[in-house]
Amino acid sequence: MNGNIRIGSLFGIPFFINPSWFVVLALVTLSYSGRLAFLFPGLDVFAWVLGFITALLLFGSVLAHELGHSLVAMRQGIEVKSITLFLFGGLASLEEESKTPGDAFKVAIAGPLVSLGIFALLLAVQIFTPIAGPIAAMVSLLAYINLVLALFNLIPGLPLDGGNVLKAIVWKITGKPYKGVAFASTVGQVFGWIGVLLGIASILGLTEFGSIWTLLIGWFLLQNAGRSAQSAAIQEQLSGLTASDAVYAESPVVSADLSLREFANTYIIGSKVNWRKFLVVDADGQLIGDIEVDAMKTIPTNDWWDVPVRDLTKPIEKVQKIPATESLLDVMPLIQAEDPGVLTVVKDDGSVVGLIEKDSIFEMMQRRSQESAPTPAETTAS
Numbered sequence: 251m252n253g254n255i256r257i258g259s260l261f262g263i264p265f266f267i268n269p270s271w272f273v274v275l276a277l278v279t280l281s282y283s284g285r286l287a288f289l290f291p292g293l294d295v296f297a298w299v300l301g302f303i304t305a306l307l308l309f310g311s312v313l314a315h316e317l318g319h320s321l322v323a324m325r326q327g328i329e330v331k332s333i334t335l336f337l338f339g340g341l342a343s344l345e346e347e348s349k350t351p352g353d354a355f356k357v358a359i360a361g362p363l364v365s366l367g368i369f370a371l372l373l374a375v376q377i378f379t380p381i382a383g384p385i386a387a388m389v390s391l392l393a394y395i396n397l398v399l400a401l402f403n404l405i406p407g408l409p410l411d412g413g414n415v416l417k418a419i420v421w422k423i424t425g426k427p428y429k430g431v432a433f434a435s436t437v438g439q440v441f442g443w444i445g446v447l448l449g450i451a452s453i454l455g456l457t458e459f460g461s462i463w464t465l466l467i468g469w470f471l472l473q474n475a476g477r478s479a480q481s482a483a484i485q486e487q488l489s490g491l492t493a494s495d496a497v498y499a500e501s502p503v504v505s506a507d508l509s510l511r512e513f514a515n516t517y518i519i520g521s522k523v524n525w526r527k528f529l530v531v532d533a534d535g536q537l538i539g540d541i542e543v544d545a546m547k548t549i550p551t552n553d554w555w556d557v558p559v560r561d562l563t564k565p566i567e568k569v570q571k572i573p574a575t576e577s578l579l580d581v582m583p584l585i586q587a588e589d590p591g592v593l594t595v596v597k598d599d600g601s602v603v604g605l606i607e608k609d610s611i612f613e614m615m616q617r618r619s620q621e622s623a624p625t626p627a628e629t630t631a632s
Contacts, residue, residue: 253269254266254267254268254269255267255268260317261317261320261321263317263333264331265313265332265333265334266332266334267335267336268335268337270337271309271335271336273337275306275309278304278305278308279304279305280301281301282304282391283297283300284297286301286384286387289384289387290383290384293384297384300384303388304388304391304392307388307392308392309335309340311365311392312335313333314364314365315340315361315362315364315365315403316333316340316341316342316361317342317364318361318363318364318365319344319357319358319360320344321360322356322357323344323348323357326348326349326357328344328345328346328347328348329344329345329346330343330344330345331343331344331345339399346583347427351419351421351427351430352418352422354414354417354418354421355418355422358411358412358414358415358417359411359415361403361411362399362401362403362404362411362412363400365396366396366397366400368396369393369397372389372392372393372396405441406434407437407439407440407442407471407475408431408437408438408474408475408478409438409478410438410471413434413438413478414434416430416434416437417434418430420434427485427579428482428486428579429482431479431481431482431485432482432483434478435476435478436475436479438471438475438478439475439476441471442468442470442471442472442475443472444468445460445464445465445468445469445471446465446469446472447468448460448464448468449461449462449463449466449468484615485579487615488582488611488615489579491578491614492575492576492578493574493576493577493578493581493603493606494574494604495578495614496581496606496611496614497595497603497605497610498523498605498607498613499613499617500521500522501603501605502517502523502525502528502529502605503528503530503602503604503605504528504529504531504541504559505530505531505532505533506530506531506532506533506538506559506563507532507533507560509557509558509559510546510549510553510554510555510557510558511554513528513541514554518543526543526544527540527542527543528540529566529594529602529605530559530560530563531601531602534599534601535597535600535601535602536601537566537571537594537596539564540563541559541562542562542564545562548562549562566591566592568591568592569591570584570590570591570593570594571594571595571596571600572593572595572596573595573596573598574596574597574598574603578611581606585608586608592605593605593606593607
C-alpha cells in the first residue's frame with residue numbers, strides 16, 4: 251500500500267503508518283524530551299523515554315480521531331478500508347461516501363468530537379488528580395494537542411474535517427453533493443494560500459507568525475483541495491446524465507445466433523476498436539455470457555459459417571447489471587471499485603444496452619466537450 255507499513259488492526263480496520271510518520275516521531279521525541287530535560291534537570295536519559303512515550307501518545311490521539319470518523323461510517327454501512335498515519339496526521343480511507351448530507355455531517359464531525367472528548371478527559375485528570383512533575387507536563391501537552399487537533403480540523407476547507415462539514419451543509423442546502431465539494435474545496439484553497447504565504451513570510455523574517463510547518467501545511471491543503479475541486483468539476487459534468495449516456499458508442503455486444511463468420515466479418519475485421527472479448531445476448535437481448543475472440547481459433551475457418559457464436563459462449567463469472575436510467579453519479583462508485591467485474595447497462599426488460607467502463611465515461615465526456623466547443627465561426631462572431 252504505497253510503501254506504508256501495517257502495524258495492526260482494530261474493529262476490523264487495518265492500521266498503517268507511512269514512512270513520513272517516523273520523521274514526525276523523531277522530531278516530537280527530540281523536541282519534547284529537550285523540553286522535559288530543561289524543566290526537570292534530574293531526568294537525564296529518562297527525559298528521552300518520556301519524550302518518546304509522549305510522541306506515541308500524540309499519534310494515539312490522531313488514531314482515536316480517525317477511529318471516530320471510521321466507527322460512525324461503519325454504523326452507516328460504509329466499509330473502512332484502512333487508517334494511515336503520515337506526516338500531517340491521519341487518514342481514514344472509506345469505501346464510499348455517506349448517502350445523505352446528514353450522514354456525511356455525522357462522519358465529518360465525529361473526529362473533532364473525539365479529540366475534544368480526549369481534551370476534556372485529560373483536563374479533568376489535571377484538575378481532579380494529584381499528578382505532578384513530568385507526568386503532569388505530559389498530560390498537559392497531550393490535552394493541548396488534542397484541543398489544537400480538534401480546532402485545526404474544524405477549519406472549514408477541504409480536505410479537513412471542517413471542510414467536510416461545510417460540504418455537507420452546502421449539499422443539504424443545494425441538494426447537490428458536488429456543489430458542496432466545490433465550495434469547500436475553494437475555501438480549502440484559500441486557507442492553503444494563507445498558510446503558504448504566512449510560511450514564506452516567516453521564513454523571510456517578515457512576520458513572527460508562521461513557520462516552515464505553516465508553509466508545508468498550506469501546501470498540503472492546496473494540493474488536496476485542488477484535487478477535490480477537480481473531482482467536483484467532473485461530478486458536475488456527470489450530473490443529470492444516466493448510465494445509458496456513458497456506454498461505449500460501439501459496445502462489444504453480439505447476438506448468440508450469429509455465425510462465427512458473420513461475427514468476424516461484422517465485428518472483428520476492419521473494426522476500429524480491437525475488442526478481445528464480446529458480450530453475448532439472446533434473441534430478446536438478454537445477456538447469456540461472453541465470447542473470447544481467441545476462442546475462434548479452436549474452430550477451422552471453413553466451419554465458421556456453420557458454428558454459431560452461442561457454441562463458444564461462456565458464462566461470465568462476475569457481472570453487474572446497471573439500469574439504463576441509473577444516475578451516472580451513482581454508478582461511479584461501482585466503476586471505481588477495485589474489481590467491479592463486467593458492468594452492463596440494461597433496459598427495464600433486462601435487454602443489454604451496452605458496456606460501461608471508466609474509459610467509456612472519459613470517451614463520453616470528451617465527445618460532449620467537443621460537441622459543446624464553439625466553432626471557429628462562433629468564436630470570431632463573439
